[in-house]
Structures are given as structure tokens and as C-alpha cells.
Ligand SMILES: O=P(O)(O)OC[C@H]1O[C@H](OP(=O)(O)OP(=O)(O)O)[C@H](O)[C@@H]1O
Ligand SMILES: O=c1cc[nH]c(=O)[nH]1
């Protein structure tokens with residue numbers, strides 16, 4: 350298990366635009382996909398490669414391709430959907446599963462409402478994606494759900510995390526790799542990340 354905090358100028362710059370309250374819904378949504386792609390670049394660094402023989406216009410040679418290609422992206426609904434869209438630009442043949450969770454506004458605990466996975470999900474390497482890791486309740490619940498369905502190989506990708514969420518996720522699931530766009534300061538009394546960017550789902554879909 351490893352926690353990787355991305356420290357990259359492009360990610361800092363794009364998150365800075367996303368955090369501004371004046372940023373439009375369209376711009377925010379596009380940036381979710383872009384930052385997800387940048388984090389995915391790092392999260393896929395250790396994927397195993399295999400040699401294959403190919404022909405260039407000049408000669409036969411040995412090229413490399415991703416071994417097995419057994420990948421699956423699992424966005425946590427709703428806000429994870431646009432991260433998945435971005436990642437599919439890089440890994441267009443990945444399968445996609447969906448886990449639907451929302452936070453109860455009073456208890457802050459996640460409520461499950463949907464789960465649909467590829468039939469061979471248990472054989473796949475899974476990339477769970479959600480822009481916000483706040484209390485960590487949603488990420489822990491999503492991985493609980495996926496583990497019950499036989500999945501064993503996980504990466505969790507988020508744009509912004511609070512230390513409280515990282516702590517809860519690493520304690521509940523010490524076996525997964527976590528990739529974080531930026532580690533923010535803390536949670537406020539309503540469970541929102543500070544400085545954060547507000548409610549990611551509402552900002553992606555314009556629902557507030
Ligand atoms: O770490 P936690 O404290 O669980 O909070 C993070 C969760 O909250 C947000 O989803 P939300 O419940 O607002 O649902 P939505 O994506 O449908 O807006 C976010 O996208 C995470 O799933
Ligand atoms: O800051 C937060 C915390 C939870 N969910 C969000 O969308 N934003």
C-alpha cells in the first residue's frame with residue numbers, strides 16, 4: 350500500500366482554477382477530467398508490460414503493450430463520473446463499473462443506492478475514482494462493496510483529500526494504493542474539505 354500525493358505544476362494550476370467560486374460549471378467539469386487524466390498517468394505507472402512483435406513501415410521490431418489489459422474504472426456516483434470520462438480518454442478499452450453512494454447530510458455516513466459491475470470484475474485491476482476524499486466514509490464503503498464482490502486489486506484516485514479521509518481509508522483498507530491530486534488542510538464542521546472546492550457533484554452538474 351502506498352499513498353502518493355501528486356506534486357505537479359499542471360495539477361496545482363488546474364486545481365487552483367477549480368477552487369475559485371467564479372469558475373463555470375463547464376470549465377469545472379472539463380478540469381475534473383483533465384486532472385483525473387494527469388493523476389491516472391501516475392496511477393498506471395506500474396502496470397505490467399509485455400513484448401510483442403510488430404512491423405513498422407521499415408522493419409520488424411519488438412514493441413511493448415500493457416499485459417492482459419484487465420482494467421476496470423469504478424466511479425463513485427455522481428461526482429466520480431467525470432473523472433472516469435477523463436481516464437477513458439487514456440484507457441479507452443477499460444471496462445466501467447458504477448457504485449452509487451451519497452452522504453447523509455446529518456450523519457455524513459454514506460448511503461448505497463446502486464452497484465453495477467462487469468461480470469469479470471473480480472479478475473480485473475480496479476481504479477476507484479471520486480474527486481473528494483473528505484471523511485473517507487464513501488471511499489471506504491465503495492471498497493467494502495467491491496471487496497464483497499471478490500475484487501482484490503485496487504487503486505483509489507481523488508483530486509482533493511482531507512487528512513481525516515486519508516487516515517480513515519488507509520486504516521480500513523491498508524492494502525490499496527491511493528493517488529491524491531492535493532492534500533488539503535482539514536474538514537470543517539459540516540464535513541467539507543478546507544480550503545477545498547465546495548460540493549464537487551453540485552459544481553459538476555450545476556445542481557446548486
Ligand atoms: O469522504 P466523504 O465524507 O464520504 O465525502 C466524499 C463524498 O461526498 C461527495 O459525494 P456526495 O455524497 O456529495 O454525492 P454526489 O457525488 O452525488 O454529489 C464526494 O463526491 C464523495 O463521494
Ligand atoms: O468538500 C467536500 C466534501 C465532500 N464532498 C464534496 O463534494 N466536497
Ligand SMILES: [Mg+2]
Nearest residue numbers: 548549550551
Ligand atoms: Mg455532492
